[in-house]
Amino acid sequence: MRFQTDLSNMRDLGHTTEGETLGIETHVLIDSDEPQERIMDLMDEAENACMAHHALRDPIPWQSRLISNGQEVAKRSG
Numbered sequence: 700m701r702f703q704t705d706l707s708n709m710r711d712l713g714h715t716t717e718g719e720t721l722g723i724e725t726h727v728l729i730d731s732d733e734p735q736e737r738i739m740d741l742m743d744e745a746e747n748a749c750m751a752h753h754a755l756r757d758p759i760p761w762q763s764r765l766i767s768n769g770q771e772v773a774k775r776s777g
């Protein structure tokens with residue numbers, strides 16, 4: 700996964716900080732005498748087993764909680 704954030708310097712300048720995912724890449728490197736069809740089946744299996752790919756294809760629920768000094772002060776979900 701490739702990420703980007705401006706957290707480290709933007710907050711010091713008084714700006715809102717943001718982060719984002721730029722993309723996901725899966726690399727499957729195979730040296731084999733197996734038939735191309737079987738190798739393509741392995742690629743399908745690798746993509747289907749990738750949790751990041753799955754999360755993007757089928758959005759999942761998320762939740763953030765903020766606990767300060769032992770008390771929950773914020774709870775967000777989507």
